[in-house]
Amino acid sequence: MYDVLVIGAGPAGCAAAYHASRAGLRVLIVDRQTFPRPKTCGDALTARALAAVERMGLSNLPGWIVNRVRVVRQGNADYHDELATHQPPGYGLVLPRQQLDALLLEQARQAGAEFRVARAEALTAHRGKIAGAVLRTETGSQRIRCQTVVAATGAGTASSLLGACSRGDRPVWGIAGRCYLRLRGSAGHELEVHMPIVNRGQILSGYGWVFPVSDECVNVGVGVFRTAKSGTVPLSHLIEAFVASLGERNPRYRSAERISPTTSAAISITPTIEGVAGLLPVGDLAGLANPFTGEGIATALESGEMAAKAIVSHGDNALAGYHATVRAVLPRHFSLRSVVPAVHGHPFPLLGRGIDVIASNQGPSAQALRRLLWDFPPLPVQASSAPCRPLEDIVRAVADAMARGGHGVRPMLAQLVPYLLAQPGSGFGSLAALGAAVHLGLGDEKARLGRDRLSVLVVLELANLVLTLHRELPQRDEGRGSMVGWGGKTFNVVIADNLTAHALRRCYNLDAVWTQQLGSALRRMFRHAASAGSCSPRPADLADLFILAARAGMPDGWQSPVPQAVRKVAAVLARDHGLDGGLEDRFAHVRADLDVCDDRLHRMLGLALELVAERNLSRTIAPSHPQTETPTKQAS
Amino acid sequence: MKRRYGWLDDSVVERQLAAVERLIREAASEGGACPPFHRQLLSERSKRLRPALLLAAARLGENPPEPALLSAAAGLELLHEATLYHDDIVDEAPLRRGKPSTQSACGPFVAACAGSELLFATGELFAELPLRLRRLVGRAADRLCHGQLREVETLGDLGLTARQRVRIMRDKTATLFVLAAEIGGGLAGLDQHCGRTLRRFAASFGLCFQLADDVADLVGPRGTLGRPAGADLRDGVYTLPILYALAAPVEAAEELRERLLALQQSADGGALREARTLVQRAGGIDRARRVLGAWYRIAVAQLDELERRRPSRSPILRNLLAHVAQGIEKTSGRTESVESDSLLNLPSLVGHSLSV
Numbered sequence: 001m002y003d004v005l006v007i008g009a010g011p012a013g014c015a016a017a018y019h020a021s022r023a024g025l026r027v028l029i030v031d032r033q034t035f036p037r038p039k040t041c042g043d044a045l046t047a048r049a050l051a052a053v054e055r056m057g058l059s060n061l062p063g064w065i066v067n068r069v070r071v072v073r074q075g076n077a078d079y080h081d082e083l084a085t086h087q088p089p090g091y092g093l094v095l096p097r098q099q100l101d102a103l104l105l106e107q108a109r110q111a112g113a114e115f116r117v118a119r120a121e122a123l124t125a126h127r128g129k130i131a132g133a134v135l136r137t138e139t140g141s142q143r144i145r146c147q148t149v150v151a152a153t154g155a156g157t158a159s160s161l162l163g164a165c166s167r168g169d170r171p172v173w174g175i176a177g178r179c180y181l182r183l184r185g186s187a188g189h190e191l192e193v194h195m196p197i198v199n200r201g202q203i204l205s206g207y208g209w210v211f212p213v214s215d216e217c218v219n220v221g222v223g224v225f226r227t228a229k230s231g232t233v234p235l236s237h238l239i240e241a242f243v244a245s246l247g248e249r250n251p252r253y254r255s256a257e258r259i260s261p262t263t264s265a266a267i268s269i270t271p272t273i274e275g276v277a278g279l280l281p282v283g284d285l286a287g288l289a290n291p292f293t294g295e296g297i298a299t300a301l302e303s304g305e306m307a308a309k310a311i312v313s314h315g316d317n318a319l320a321g322y323h324a325t326v327r328a329v330l331p332r333h334f335s336l337r338s339v340v341p342a343v344h345g346h347p348f349p350l351l352g353r354g355i356d357v358i359a360s361n362q363g364p365s366a367q368a369l370r371r372l373l374w375d376f377p378p379l380p381v382q383a384s385s386a387p388c389r390p391l392e393d394i395v396r397a398v399a400d401a402m403a404r405g406g407h408g409v410r411p412m413l414a415q416l417v418p419y420l421l422a423q424p425g426s427g428f429g430s431l432a433a434l435g436a437a438v439h440l441g442l443g444d445e446k447a448r449l450g451r452d453r454l455s456v457l458v459v460l461e462l463a464n465l466v467l468t469l470h471r472e473l474p475q476r477d478e479g480r481g482s483m484v485g486w487g488g489k490t491f492n493v494v495i496a497d498n499l500t501a502h503a504l505r506r507c508y509n510l511d512a513v514w515t516q517q518l519g520s521a522l523r524r525m526f527r528h529a530a531s532a533g534s535c536s537p538r539p540a541d542l543a544d545l546f547i548l549a550a551r552a553g554m555p556d557g558w559q560s561p562v563p564q565a566v567r568k569v570a571a572v573l574a575r576d577h578g579l580d581g582g583l584e585d586r587f588a589h590v591r592a593d594l595d596v597c598d599d600r601l602h603r604m605l606g607l608a609l610e611l612v613a614e615r616n617l618s619r620t621i622a623p624s625h626p627q628t629e630t631p632t633k634q635a636s
Numbered sequence: 637m638k639r640r641y642g643w644l645d646d647s648v649v650e651r652q653l654a655a656v657e658r659l660i661r662e663a664a665s666e667g668g669a670c671p672p673f674h675r676q677l678l679s680e681r682s683k684r685l686r687p688a689l690l691l692a693a694a695r696l697g698e699n700p701p702e703p704a705l706l707s708a709a710a711g712l713e714l715l716h717e718a719t720l721y722h723d724d725i726v727d728e729a730p731l732r733r734g735k736p737s738t739q740s741a742c743g744p745f746v747a748a749c750a751g752s753e754l755l756f757a758t759g760e761l762f763a764e765l766p767l768r769l770r771r772l773v774g775r776a777a778d779r780l781c782h783g784q785l786r787e788v789e790t791l792g793d794l795g796l797t798a799r800q801r802v803r804i805m806r807d808k809t810a811t812l813f814v815l816a817a818e819i820g821g822g823l824a825g826l827d828q829h830c831g832r833t834l835r836r837f838a839a840s841f842g843l844c845f846q847l848a849d850d851v852a853d854l855v856g857p858r859g860t861l862g863r864p865a866g867a868d869l870r871d872g873v874y875t876l877p878i879l880y881a882l883a884a885p886v887e888a889a890e891e892l893r894e895r896l897l898a899l900q901q902s903a904d905g906g907a908l909r910e911a912r913t914l915v916q917r918a919g920g921i922d923r924a925r926r927v928l929g930a931w932y933r934i935a936v937a938q939l940d941e942l943e944r945r946r947p948s949r950s951p952i953l954r955n956l957l958a959h960v961a962q963g964i965e966k967t968s969g970r971t972e973s974v975e976s977d978s979l980l981n982l983p984s985l986v987g988h989s990l991s992v
Contacts, residue, residue: 473744490726501781505774512763519759526753530673530746
């Protein structure tokens with residue numbers, strides 16, 4: 001009798017086995033192969049993966065260090081992404097899976113897990129929950145009883161074993177293949193990614209890669225994403241063509257020696273963590289690989305860890321706890337779920353276009369896209385003070401509305417909005433915070449902000465975001481860029497116009513008076529930006545917007561003029577709009593004035609200033625998209 | 637003195653268009669001189685087709701409230717012009733109507749802000765419309781956006797289907813003409829049947845307008861276009877004539893495909909000329925002209941229907957259509973062609989997609 005049975009000893013399984021063992025549980029981990037064994041994979045460990053490996057007590061892994069990603073784009077300049085800017089430890093490692101997986105398994109055993117070579121033939125159930133499995137070894141069958149099963153069998157597994165946890169439809173998946181080459185000359189310390197991969201004139205969603213395994217050897221491969229609508233793809237042919245093209249471009253590859261056959265494997269990127277009571281799916285089986293790059297080691301390690309922790313904390317109710325944690329740590333995978341098939345099924349995949357955008361500018365929209373495509377850790381969330389919460393709720397409602405609005409047109413654009421809002425310098429939230437403060441300060445405590453009033457705040461914040469995006473554009477026409485790529489300008493204008501259409505839609509739906517006032521104030525803001533030819537509109541023009549935001553917060557039938565305190569705060573917010581630091585000091589004077597009076601309005605205005613100054617607004621923007629998520633039971 | 641809108645042959649609308657022009661000028665200049673980033677707005681070469689259609693639609697009805705009508709017409713034109721500012725940024729276009737485009741003269745940032753200014757100015761101009769009509773403007777803005785996005789997404793896509801291209805044309809171009817008909821007719825209290833007929837007219841009008849433009853880009857002489865010919869080919873915008881050529885079961889189609897792939901890598905003048913010739917050789921132009929003829933006849937049919945229901949005091953709608961016919965004829969097409977293309981079951985495409 002074991003506490004945990006882990007089926008599959010790849011990274012996900014070993015992580016689960018390790019963490020469960022360390023917590024004192026009795027763990028049996030099985031795999032149908034003896035270790036060490038080869039595994040078809042790019043072999044690259046991202047910084048995020050290395051952090052997870054370190055949590056398994058393994059530092060100083062052998063392997064080849066890489067410190068940047070170089071994206072080689074046909075017909076365009078290369079794009080570099082320094083791994084130092086990703087997350088600690090700030091570099092990556094290339095280590096053949098044969099070695100990595102053996103080390104991970106050994107680490108799990110050192111932590112106390114028992115390993116057996118065996119094939120899990122069937123799962124057994126007891127009282128409506130999975131309670132074990134039938135294992136087949138060379139010597140025969142054996143029934144194993146356990147409290148929880150962790151299924152870590154990978155992407156290509158036939159689901160007969162796991163018919164219990166139905167995988168549902170897989171609208172999109174990947175295939176990849178690789179071989180090892182020995183070069184003449186140094187392999188370097190860069191992860192090379194080549195795009196596009198073209199098959200008979202058609203651009204595929206995917207990329208070729210060259211990852212240095214040692215000073216002389218490289219792992220070369222091609223991975224593509226497929227949807228139900230795509231035809232079959234001659235993967236081995238693509239890999240041969242890719243290797244040949246490398247030779248044409250670079251003498252190092254011309255006489256490279258092939259030191260392994262080409263092998264291929266499946267990649268699963270549709271998250272399916274549902275499982276059933278007693279069974280937790282992790283890693284590639286759970287479809288948790290990065291939906292844009294197909295990279296799966298980091299999330300395999302993380303999900304294994306999360307499964308173990310859920311079992312440790314919640315025992316029989318581990319599944320619910322596991323779900324909650326995965327969604328909290330990897331929200332992007334779920335919110336992107338409905339988007340990804342469209343992205344990969346499209347003849348001109350976003351992956352390539354996205355790289356074009358990121359490569360050609362450093363502005364907020366490119367940075368937002370970069371966060372979305374690579375697998376950056378979720379935005380940090382700090383605890384907020386209780387009085388601030390109602391304010392934050394309103395600001396969050398504005399952010400949600402901004403994101404949802406794009407969903408109908410292009411879910412991918414809707415996904416981007418939270419990342420755009422969270423970029424430093426976006427100036428998001430000041431307008432909404434002021435409106436919220438006035439509403440909470442002057443209105444009936446229980447009354448919710450009316451839909452129309454919320455709409456006004458949404459329109460104002462959308463226009464602000466549009467101006468932020470426009471600022472990314474060059475001041476001068478620089479002449480022709482590449483034709484087929486999107487480049488920064490196209491992406492920028494398309495997103496800005498999309499946001500504008502959303503704002504206009506809301507604007508036209510309001511009372512004629514609001515429509516007129518919003519139109520008027522916003523056109524003035526843009527006109528002055530055009531006249532000044534530079535980035536910031538005059539504080540006077542912005543003050544109009546802040547007054548409108550304040551008016552949106554005023555209760556119906558408010559007859560008196562805008563209170564003096566509100567005007568003061570509006571002026572200060574307008575003056576310092578878009579500044580990114582030192583706001584505490586700049587606001588200090590006004591805050592002192594506000595503190596003199598202890599009524600609700602003054603307190604709320606003070607909190608709004610605090611919120612803006614701390615730039616804690618990013619925590620109001622957890623990317624949450626009700627349409628794309630299925631509701632789950634939350635662990636208490 | 638040549639009357640700018642004499643060709644419409646409707647003195648009421650002529651007067652109204654002059655008033656609309658003043659509103660546009662006010663929007664551009666705000667009482668002072670016209671800033672460089674709005675010079676494009678006041679171009680003499682612009683025909684103001686959309687406001688003209690809006691006003692023409694109103695002429696079919698009874699006593700529309702004139703201030704709202706004029707403001708809406710101005711707003712519609714600003715909406716249209718704003719999209720041109722932004723399109724030129726994306727296309728990196730140096731010219732617009734023969735003069736430097738705003739983005740080339742003032743830079744992309746200024747052009748973007750100037751365009752956005754006009755977009756939000758429409759809020760002021762449409763504010764007087766009843767809510768129902770204002771909502772239509774919002775939906776139109778969405779469609780414009782969608783059309784722009786689809787066009788940009790499908791740049792260089794050799795697998796684009798004719799149907800997909802027509803949808804893009806509908807969203808990008810027909811939308812504003814249909815909106816003109818809806819607002820004009822709506823303010824003038826036009827009955828449902830006439831309203832629908834008019835919308836169908838506007839949709840087919842818009843599609844004809846765009847297709848004639850697309851054909852002209854391939855065959856037209858340099859001077860008349862205000863920009864170098866073959867721009868679409870070079871930019872990867874595969875219009876109907878090009879798609880038809882690619883789909884033709886002839887050798888020229890394969891060669892065209894190769895040329896287009898080559899153009900995607902580098903904009904070679906020679907390859908461009910060859911590509912244009914190949915589109916012609918593969919029959920793309922001819923087929924597109926036949927389709928143009930079919931759409932034109934649909935537009936005429938709507939006008940005939942309108943005439944039956946509401947004998948009109950004004951030839952303006954026919955004159956607007958004649959304007960497009962001139963454009964068609966300039967590309968040496970004929971407007972009384974023989975068969976229509978089975979793909980383009982226009983009334984259903986229009987009716988389904990543009991119903992409100």
